[in-house]
Amino acid sequence: MSAQREMKEKNPWHTPLTIIITVIGVIAIVALVTVAVLQNRPVPQKYKYGIVLDAGSSHTALYIYEWPAEKDNNTGRVEQKHSCKVKGKGISSYAAEPEKAGMSLTECMREAEMQVPSRRHQETPLYLGATAGMRLLNIENREASDKVFEAVEKALQGFPFSYQGARILSGQEEGAFGWVTVNYLDDRLKQGLETTGALDLGGASTQISFVPHEYDISESPSNSVAFRLYGNDYNLYTHSFLCYGKDQVLRMALAHQTRSGPVTMSDPCFHPGYSVTRNYNALYDSPCVSERKPKEAPLNFTHTGVGNFFRCQEVVKTLFNFTSCKYSRCSFNGIFQPPLQGSFGAFSAYYFVMNFLNLTDSSIPLETVKANLANYCGTPWNQIKQQHPEVKEKYLAEYCFSGTYIVTLLTEGYNFTKETFSKIKFIKEIKGSDAGWTLGYMLNLTNMIPAEAPDSPPLPHAGYVSIVTVIALLLFILFILSLRPIWPKCSKKPQIV
Numbered sequence: 001m002s003a004q005r006e007m008k009e010k011n012p013w014h015t016p017l018t019i020i021i022t023v024i025g026v027i028a029i030v031a032l033v034t035v036a037v038l039q040n041r042p043v044p045q046k047y048k049y050g051i052v053l054d055a056g057s058s059h060t061a062l063y064i065y066e067w068p069a070e071k072d073n074n075t076g077r078v079e080q081k082h083s084c085k086v087k088g089k090g091i092s093s094y095a096a097e098p099e100k101a102g103m104s105l106t107e108c109m110r111e112a113e114m115q116v117p118s119r120r121h122q123e124t125p126l127y128l129g130a131t132a133g134m135r136l137l138n139i140e141n142r143e144a145s146d147k148v149f150e151a152v153e154k155a156l157q158g159f160p161f162s163y164q165g166a167r168i169l170s171g172q173e174e175g176a177f178g179w180v181t182v183n184y185l186d187d188r189l190k191q192g193l194e195t196t197g198a199l200d201l202g203g204a205s206t207q208i209s210f211v212p213h214e215y216d217i218s219e220s221p222s223n224s225v226a227f228r229l230y231g232n233d234y235n236l237y238t239h240s241f242l243c244y245g246k247d248q249v250l251r252m253a254l255a256h257q258t259r260s261g262p263v264t265m266s267d268p269c270f271h272p273g274y275s276v277t278r279n280y281n282a283l284y285d286s287p288c289v290s291e292r293k294p295k296e297a298p299l300n301f302t303h304t305g306v307g308n309f310f311r312c313q314e315v316v317k318t319l320f321n322f323t324s325c326k327y328s329r330c331s332f333n334g335i336f337q338p339p340l341q342g343s344f345g346a347f348s349a350y351y352f353v354m355n356f357l358n359l360t361d362s363s364i365p366l367e368t369v370k371a372n373l374a375n376y377c378g379t380p381w382n383q384i385k386q387q388h389p390e391v392k393e394k395y396l397a398e399y400c401f402s403g404t405y406i407v408t409l410l411t412e413g414y415n416f417t418k419e420t421f422s423k424i425k426f427i428k429e430i431k432g433s434d435a436g437w438t439l440g441y442m443l444n445l446t447n448m449i450p451a452e453a454p455d456s457p458p459l460p461h462a463g464y465v466s467i468v469t470v471i472a473l474l475l476f477i478l479f480i481l482s483l484r485p486i487w488p489k490c491s492k493k494p495q496i497v
C-alpha cells in the first residue's frame, strides 16, 4: 500500500486533475468525431417517382422514372426504372369506341402501382402526352379526339397517383423534349458540353432538333426554342414534319403510286414475290393522303412487290417538295433548316428499322448502307419470311420501304452527306433509359433542370469523416502538448564514470 502511494506521489501524471482533464479531453474528441460521423452518414437511399405515358400513333408506352428523394432539386440523376408497352394500338385508333382507349391503359397502370412503392403513390405525378396520331385525329375529327381524351382521363384518375393531365404535345415540344432527354442522359447539359442533335422517327411524324452554329432565330421563329439549363443558353432549332412518320409516309407512297386507281400496283419498295390485297378506303383514311384519293377507284387493289431500292428511292423523293424555299436554306416542303451541326442521336423507329437491317453501326459508310438495302430489297419475299419466321409479316414486309425512307429522309431531306452520315448514332437507349421525348417532358414539368448551375456539392461523406478525424487528432496532440509543464521530468540515467 505505502509503496503504491509513494509511486502516485512521484508520478505527476497520476494527479487526479491530470487524469480528469485527459479523460474529459478524450471523451470530448470521441464525441466530436462520433457526432460528426453520425450526423453526416448517408441515409439509406429513398426515391421519388414520376410516370409518363407516351400515347403514340401506333402504340402507347408507359415509363416510370425515379430519382433520389433528397436531391430532386438539381443534383440527383433521374433514371428510367420501368417501362410497359400497352397492348393494342395507339389511343387515336379508338376514335369509334373511346372507352376502350381508357381501358387499354389499365394493365400497364396496374404494373405501375406495383412498381412504385405504395407510400409514394399519392405524390407521384402522372402525365399523358399524345403525339402525331392524336394530332391527326384532332385535325380530322375534333369531337372524337376530345372523347378519347375524356375516356383516357377518366381511366387514369382511377389510379392512386397524382394525375397531372393528358394533352397533345405540339411537334415543337416533341422535338425539343427529345433533344433534352438525349443531352440530359449523356450528361452534356450539366457539364456544358457541345450538345448532340436528336432525330426522332415515329409512325405519324418525324422530328429533327439540334443547336446550329451562328443561327439566326428571326429567320423562322416557329423553328426556334430557347433554353437556359444549368447556367447555359441554348438556341435550339427544331422541326416536326407531320405525316412524315414511317407509317403515314408509307400511305403517301402507296397513294402516290395508286393515284390513277389501278387494280394491280407494282411497288419497288416491297420484295419481289410479295402480293396482298388492299382496300382503297382504308388506305386513304388519313388526313395525310385523303386529298389524293383517286376518283372512281375500285374497292380493292393488289399490291405486289418488285424489290428495287433505287426505284423505291425515286418514289420516296416524290413525297418531298424541294421547289420552294423562302428562307436562306430549307430541308424540304419549304421548311427552314440551318446547316447541320455536330453529332446526332437517331432513335424510335430509326433505331428499330436500322437495328433490324443490321445497319446501326456508325462506321458503315453511307454507300455500303445503300448497297445493303439494295440487296435486302431485291431479296425474294419467300426467302425473307424464311429468314425471319419470328417477325410479324406486316412488319417484315415494310423494312425495305422503311430503310429506304430513312436513308432518303436523312440525305435528300435533311442534307446529311456521306461525311456527316457517320455522325449519326442509331440508339435505343442511353444508360438504361429510353431515348424519346418523355423524360425531357417530365424533367421540364417537374422543374428538375434548373436554369442556373447548382452550387458545388458538399464534401462526400468519406472526405468529411477524414477531415473531422484529422482535426480531432490535431486537437488531441495540441492538448497533450499543452500539458507539457506537468510532464514528468525524464529521470537521468546514472552516469558510468
Ligand SMILES: O=c1ccn([C@@H]2O[C@H](COP(=O)(O)OP(=O)(O)O)[C@@H](O)[C@H]2O)c(=O)[nH]1
Binding pocket: 055, 056, 057, 058, 059, 090, 131, 132, 133, 201, 202, 203, 204, 205, 245, 246, 247, 348, 349, 352, 353
Ligand atoms: O418495337 C417497335 C415499336 C415501334 N415501332 C414502330 O415505330 C413507330 C413508332 O411510332 P409511334 O407510335 O411512337 O408514333 P408517333 O406518334 O410518335 O408518330 C411506328 O411506326 C411503329 O410501327 C417498331 O418498328 N418497333
